[in-house]
Amino acid sequence: MLPSASAFVDPLFSTGIPLTLLGVERLCMVLQEAWGTEAWRARLQEYTRVTRLEADATAGLIAACYDSMACFPIFASLTMLYFAAASYGEMARRLGRAEMAGGFLSSEHAAFGPALRRCIAHARARSASGTPWAPSEIAVFEVEVAQAVSILNVAGLCDSSKRNRYGVDLEDTIRAAAKLGLSPSEMRAVLREAPWAQ
Numbered sequence: 001m002l003p004s005a006s007a008f009v010d011p012l013f014s015t016g017i018p019l020t021l022l023g024v025e026r027l028c029m030v031l032q033e034a035w036g037t038e039a040w041r042a043r044l045q046e047y048t049r050v051t052r053l054e055a056d057a058t059a060g061l062i063a064a065c066y067d068s069m070a071c072f073p074i075f076a077s078l079t080m081l082y083f084a085a086a087s088y089g090e091m092a093r094r095l096g097r098a099e100m101a102g103g104f105l106s107s108e109h110a111a112f113g114p115a116l117r118r119c120i121a122h123a124r125a126r127s128a129s130g131t132p133w134a135p136s137e138i139a140v141f142e143v144e145v146a147q148a149v150s151i152l153n154v155a156g157l158c159d160s161s162k163r164n165r166y167g168v169d170l171e172d173t174i175r176a177a178a179k180l181g182l183s184p185s186e187m188r189a190v191l192r193e194a195p196w197a198q
């Protein structure tokens with residue numbers, strides 16, 4: 001099944017089409033590479049595993065956001081996880097390095113995936129208590145999220161001086177070039193040539 005047929009994910013972050021396109025791409029690769037071979041069943045099982053993992057990660061993040069709607073700093077902090085993974089994944093794909101992203105929401109990224117799940121679990125467990133977040137707890141959570149985001153941050157996120165308004169500044173991407181396996185000068189050269197960066 002394609003992602004939107006196999007799992008319902010609330011539309012808060014408009015994830016239906018990106019998940020669907022990833023599913024289409026992956027199924028096409030399975031058909032192209034494994035149709036009629038012994039690997040067919042294993043490849044479909046792997047597709048199923050990834051589809052469910054990404055749906056669960058996305059639904060978990062969205063659930064944490066709904067849980068924290070009464071506490072704007074926590075909600076805003078959680079959205080940083082989404083924007084970090086989305087901007088990293090999109091840039092990795094533009095550079096022909098999609099595999100570096102570790103799938104949707106970087107759910108399978110070796111460092112970011114577990115950190116994402118820890119932040120979601122922390123926010124959900126705390127919100128479930130029903131009592132308001134104390135300022136000191138908010139500060140601790142913001143640091144936890146900022147540490148997770150720093151793994152993939154190519155968009156200057158978690159910068160309190162921006163007051164939650166993040167324009168596109170490719171200098172952020174150049175500074176973070178190493179996260180995408182390039183030096184800053186290599187990234188600057190790529191961006192100078194790329195039609196999508198004009």
Ligand SMILES: Cc1cc2nc3c(=O)[nH]c(=O)nc-3n(C[C@H](O)[C@H](O)[C@H](O)COP(=O)(O)OP(=O)(O)OC[C@H]3O[C@@H](n4cnc5c(N)ncnc54)[C@H](O)[C@@H]3O)c2cc1C
Pocket residue numbers: 002003004005011014015016017018020
């Ligand atoms: C109101 C709305 C707004 C949305 N906004 C966004 C958004 O802003 N961003 C985003 O990322 N996602 C959005 N989504 C989600 C996104 O549209 C879906 O996740 C995505 O379209 C799912 O793609 P799909 O190919 O799996 O299914 P679908 O796009 O639903 O395609 C399934 C197709 O199969 C056809 N079909 C069904 N049964 C049969 C049959 N028996 N025989 C032949 N054909 C059949 C249907 O007519 C349909 O054309 C939105 C969804 C809705 C409903």
